[in-house]
Amino acid sequence: MVSDSSTGRKNSRLHKSLRFPDLFSIATGAMISSGLFVLPGLAYYYAGPSAIAAYVIAGILILPALFAKAELATAMPKAGGDYYFIDRSLGHLAGTVAGIAAWVSLSIKTAFAFVGIKVFLEVLVPGTYSMEITLAALAVFTFLNLRSASHAGRAQVFMVTGLLTILLVFSVLGNLHTSAARMLPFAPNGIRGIVEATALIFVAFGGLTKAASVAEEAANPRRDIPLSMMASLAVVTFLYFTSVTVCVGTLEGGVLAASMTPLSDAAATFAGRTGFIVMAVAAIFAFLSTANAGILASARFPLAMSRDRLVPAVIGRIGSRSGTPWFSIALTSVFIASMLFVNFVRLVKMASAMQIFLFMLTNVVVIVMRESRIHTYKPSFKSPLYPWMQILGTASMLFFLVMIGTDALIASSAVIFGGSIWYFVYSRKRVQRDSALLHLAARIFPGELKFRNESITRELKKVLMERDIITEDRFDRLVLRSEILDIPESMELKEFLKIAAETIAPSLEMQPAELYQLLLEREKASPTALRPGLAIPHIVVPGNGKFTVNLARCTGGINFGNPSEPVHTVFILAGTMDQRNFHLKALMAIAEITTAPGFDEAWRKCRTTQGLRDLVLLSRRRREV
Known part of the structure; x- marks a missing residue:
């Protein structure tokens, strides 16, 4: 049984139990799921064989966001990731919107994983109680996350290790059976098709930065956060490239474009029914891995917002024995369960739109934090090629946001609008804190703007002392x-x-x-x-x-x-x-x-x-x- 303090603020310290293997597995497991086992078919529908290029392009375009989050997470290793960074740099309105958007986006992406489990269970065992089993899996991972982050982390390492091994074997054997003729014409829908496919699958890389949202629970965030994210991106981009190449090179175009199980179908072409079953089981492991990482990471957004009084204190309650935000985990799991009944493609596009929006803001945050010259902002990792890397990242994200589609933009705008309403109705009157944006404005207009206080400077000082274990x-x-x-x-x-x-x-x-x-x-x-x-x-x-x-x-x-x-x-x-x-x-x-x-x-x-x-x-x- 989970016990807690009377409020989330009395017992709000998380256990620092996550190390490099855990963080690498959280980031990797969060990416290798629907993005690889389901989306190649949809990407092929838009781009044809150039879907291969779309995955590589998405991996390259994620670099500015990766560098930005690695810098921010080493300077501010706190629960909440995107929310915490945006709130402390751009202010509470932007922070409230970002926190809700990040939680919704990551929870929806986690729901993809459970949808994937359902799809593959129906393929492997037709007529099974797939929805009931999927909900049972959600309950199991909820329980694991309630136990402790280290339990969830160990489960993640085990699942990701097995998954990477299977995918590596699939890539090696599959590439021996590909046909170059199936690669032509490479881009039947031109540049627009590649861009649309890239925008669609961008959400596949969104899990990469999940390590940043659990940075407060990292034993050594200075080293392990940037290292785990970079290693994860390198490994996953390679596997995306090789695996999608196998799918394109072994399946007929019409079959691939309509497939919801592309890797399993590709394995069946050169390994028969055994290959199909092995890859379907691997897919289920992938979805389980993403589901576990998703619950672990997304539950930290409501926790961080509760600490800042932007949402009710009850949401931030932490179990005194487990050291986990039990109420936030339960709330997140309920929301994920509700998303299992929504149209899959719409979910993908909506999550992609919000993820792109957050990546865009994250690049802006790095510029604001650096130019504010707050002396307690001391990242152990700094994004290279500043500020051009951030400008490129912001511009590319804005472009893909336009390309993602009207329905997704409307749904995402509704979340942003709802977050703004919540801020003005509930949050605004409960908290006053300076932001890095105010420090930047004071630099530009030194004689006209005075700080209410130096709260952001003092807060970052405490964060640094905790990060560097300074007594x-x-x-x-x-x-x-x-x-x-x-x-x-x-x-x-x-x-x-x-x-x-x-x-x-x-x-x-x-x-x-x-x-x-x-x-x-x-x-x-x-x-x-x-x-x-x-x-x-x-x-x-x-x-x-x-x-x-x-x-x-x-x-x-x-x-x-x-x-x-x-x-x-x-x-x-x-x-x-x-x-x-x-x-x-x-x-x-x-x-x-x-x-x-x-x-x-x-x-x-x-x-x-x-x-x-x-x-x-x-x-x-x-x-x-």
């Missing part, structure tokens, strides 16, 4: 209490030391003149400028049990004795003799911080003193707790 040590606590000098103009060393002494003296219970003299004598004895741009003045002061760490940035530069190499970054350490051991530890911490790649540029770009403080606090270094 504050004594050095961090001293930095939190430190005085930070941010001096725009250039100055001489003595002038700077006077300002520093006046600032620091009260915390050491000393007179500024006495502290200034100690700092000056230290510089005369041995200059503390350690390298171009960095100095670490450190002195021993009278008394016992005293130690301070203070930071300073001088944009114009301080002359520490070499005018050609002005100092812009200063750490001032002052402590009593009994603190010598910690003095050495503080010097080691500063050395780790200031030698990190990109530190000098990040220090220069910080817009506030809090940004300077956070740059030090969020550094990756060894900590003694």
Whole structure:
């Protein structure tokens, strides 16, 4: 029995149990289902043999969205994926719409999987209770996901491993029996046919980014999220290409265009009834895999929205023993069950339209997050070719959105409109938070726009501390209490030391003149400028049990004795003799911080003193707790 706290906000921590094999299997299993075992026939109907090219094109065009989500997920590894990214960057209205659209789209794609199970059960065992068995499968995977994410993850690894093995054998044997004559004419419906097929099957790649929606449950999101997504795309695109080539090369065009079981029909041409049965069983495994991954990932969208008070708190309840969002999982499963009775082709097009819309927004989000210059936005993976990759991704998604068809656009627009109504009726009055878009606007209009608060900056700081497993040590606590000098103009060393002494003296219970003299004598004895741009003045002061760490940035530069190499970054350490051991530890911490790649540029770009403080606090270094 699942127990929970009284509200989703009292017990909202998810277990970090998913590793690379789990994340790879979630992404891979989510893609290899209807996109491969059902859609090749529909794609052939639109594009003929060039359906092969349509799959490859879709795999290439997903790259901007993959890079965008990998960057965002490593910077913000939180449950909700698309919803969380869009809400924190573009604001609550966009976030509410995106959260509902993502949940509906992913749930519909999961419903495809159960439809596929039903189709193949009817093919394998005519007259069976296919709908009843399909609903039973939905109940089983709902139960698995209620148990824990790790149980669902282990089941996913097992299913995907078997599935990839079967598909690899099918591709190798099938390509030995293909006929080049069936590849011609390659594009009977021209470019338009290829474009329509690509837009239709784009949803097949939508599962690739499911790993991002469970990033909060990843044990090592910095490494495993981007690596699992890229490995999954490479493997799946290869299998799409080889498998669809087998279908086109072994089946008559009319047969393939009308087939709802194209891989099984193709296997039957060179392996007989045995081949048909093996591929039908593989298809069922594929659909089971997608169904499991779909429930796991799509249930995280309502959870994330509940945490933000955009939907009722009850939806975000998490089981105290299982660590899973049980109410959200149950709600998602009920919605999936209702979708089993809707027309399949309409489902495909509607899910594709919403998925394309979300991919388009995700590319926009990367641009907004980077240009907002929020100092706590620190992805461990950065999308290459910025911003051209994002511009290309946005433009291509917009093009396919137009090509997807009127019915799908109307249905998707209804979801967007409904999400907007929900925001204004329920969500708007319950939450106020800054977004990255406001930070970007403040950069463009610095004198006209003021932040309500720095909530997004503080929130991302907490996310980074959780991601990098940062537990504050004594050095961090001293930095939190430190005085930070941010001096725009250039100055001489003595002038700077006077300002520093006046600032620091009260915390050491000393007179500024006495502290200034100690700092000056230290510089005369041995200059503390350690390298171009960095100095670490450190002195021993009278008394016992005293130690301070203070930071300073001088944009114009301080002359520490070499005018050609002005100092812009200063750490001032002052402590009593009994603190010598910690003095050495503080010097080691500063050395780790200031030698990190990109530190000098990040220090220069910080817009506030809090940004300077956070740059030090969020550094990756060894900590003694």
